[in-house]
Amino acid sequence: MSELTRFLYTPHYAPDKPYYVYSVDCDSPEKISGFIQGYMKCTHCGKGNHFRFYINSKNRHLAKCPDCKEVFLDIEDF
Numbered sequence: 001m002s003e004l005t006r007f008l009y010t011p012h013y014a015p016d017k018p019y020y021v022y023s024v025d026c027d028s029p030e031k032i033s034g035f036i037q038g039y040m041k042c043t044h045c046g047k048g049n050h051f052r053f054y055i056n057s058k059n060r061h062l063a064k065c066p067d068c069k070e071v072f073l074d075i076e077d078f
């Protein structure tokens, strides 16, 4: 099951534009440089959030929606 940790991400190329990201299954995410990270929309309720992943499974990522709590599969296109 995916555990989410919300953190404020500050891109090194845009330090004045931090935004919130949900880290999947890692409770101490790197806050400046992204690993596998992107904006995904929940396939259940349609709400979008930024997610961070630490496991690369052939561009398919399981995430849990922080809004409706459903788990959904994203196929990477970012």
Ligand SMILES: [Zn+2]
Pocket: 042, 043, 044, 045, 046, 047, 065, 066, 067, 068, 069, 070
């Ligand atoms: Zn949802």
